[in-house]
Amino acid sequence: MYKVLLIEDDETARKQLAKYVQKERFEVISAENGRVGIELFQSEHPHIVLTDLKMPDIDGLEVIHTVKRLSPETEVIVFTGYGEVDTAIAAIREGVLDYLKKPIDLDILSLALGRAKEKINMRHSDNVVPHILLAEDEEIPRIRLKRVLEKEQWKIFDVANGEDAVSLFSHTKIDIVLLDIKMPKIDGLEALHKMREINDDFEAIILTGYGDEQSAIQAMRDGALSFLRKPVDLDQLILSIEKAIEKLSGDRALKYRTRELELARQIIAQITEEEDVIINIHKTIVEQAMNFAQRLLDSIPMSIIVIKRDLTLIYINKSMLDMIDFTPEKIDEKLLDNLKRIGIKDISIKQITDSIDILFNAHGRVETIKTGTYSFITLTLITIVGEVKENYVLMAVRGERLP
Structure with a gap:
């Protein structure tokens, strides 16, 4: 798990951001100002630094310069308020990965963290373990599927109904969702809709019994990648998950490149506006x-x-x-x-x-x-x-x- 140092002087914002970053599967160390942040950076050696630009005592720019001097490969993401965008773009030209305007859009934060993790993975050739949510109300098939999927070295979360699936999804970063169409409390279609409302950064595979094909087709119209009939063929399931992981990785990479383009355009615009x-x-x-x-x-x-x-x-x-x-x-x-x-x-x-x-x-x-x-x-x-x-x-x- 990668370690993130979060430096933010506003206590409420710091706690909310720390909770979200943890949900994104990072270990979080928090600092209430730049001085404490630099001290923690030197002792904890985080992979990523999230820092506000405007802080009392030691501001974000000094934090950035110190971090980059001590560890040029550390990825830095900055938060900026109104009127500080030019400073943030200037920081990017000096090696900062990304900047986020306040109030912070959590989808953009997730994108920035994803880009940072991608760069770190490329440098260290680390393998990313996909997190898979299995929602199946029948206990014996659910346990069997979980055991098979864990042998693939994937992280598996299993639940017995749609309501628990949505609850877990809202608190945990999930990459692939396996949803039974018919479940108590909330069925697979409704669970998929609720998950899409939370975030769209995942792929879904529907598990369907005999006679549920129309519901499965509707799920695919709603964004599911594919559906498998029960009893599930295990080889076909593993192949479907591998394809889903490949598609999700490709989609994320395209989003990262698009964000890079956005930043590049802003840098070009700033350079040409300066002179x-x-x-x-x-x-x-x-x-x-x-x-x-x-x-x-x-x-x-x-x-x-x-x-x-x-x-x-x-x-x-x-x-x-x-x-x-x-x-x-x-x-x-x-x-x-x-x-x-x-x-x-x-x-x-x-x-x-x-x-x-x-x-x-x-x-x-x-x-x-x-x-x-x-x-x-x-x-x-x-x-x-x-x-x-x-x-x-x-x-x-x-x-x-x-x-």
Whole structure:
């Protein structure tokens, strides 16, 4: 279990957040101010730090600097109040993973914690154990199923009715739900509805007896992944759960990439609002160009190309080259076709040229083209000053699948 250090000076908020983070399957250590937080960080060595930005004595920025100096790999998430968003975005450019506006949206907090856990897992090659809720009112089949599923090294919670299933779901982070259609107190369909109202970050598999097929089909319309007839074929059940785990992992990864895009867009917008993005090649070309590239590439988790207005490429970064596996000379159909491999599907040359025209003619700061359910291309103007002053377009690409 990963350890989270929560630093929040408001006692009520601190207790509520600690309870929610525990529900998300993290161990929580709480601190009432930045000074105590730093002391706990040095003694407890948490994997993740959640900290308010505005606190008496030692503020959140000092906490961030101390944490990153002592342990650069520690993931940091900040809370920010009204008027502090620019500071939060600046903190992200310096290595903070995410920021959440107050009052805190718990779904966004869950997303941020998920992203942090994903990064830690990738560094340490840790295996994540899925948590599965089994709701079955017949005791003997329930015990049998639980024993079989536990042999797969999954964490199993079992209950005998729909009401207990919803109650457990509301207090525990559950990944996969196995729901019998017919149960006392609350049936499977109603339990599924109530769970969806609590959160949508899970997959459901319905267990149905003879004659309950219509209810099972309705459950699938309501978001269940599949249904299995009773008596349950154990091999088929395990296969269905494995598919559900795979789908849930993929959906979560897409949500994480979408959040990264959102943060990247805000960073680009902040940079371009602070000042025009200008590279002067009359003097100190190497220093200025490298500083500019570092500023963007370090803070934007996606592939980048720079093009002229006529779609000719003048720069392409390694991330993009690795994805397409060839060196294009301009934005053309061949390049767009290669981008389909990473989920950039619904995109045309016309969409790109229209967005570029808006940037040049309306002096827009940022244009975004939605290219799939979770994929986007973000465009912004940059200016290079040499013998003449010339505008170019920087394109940041985020696909639905990681390269």
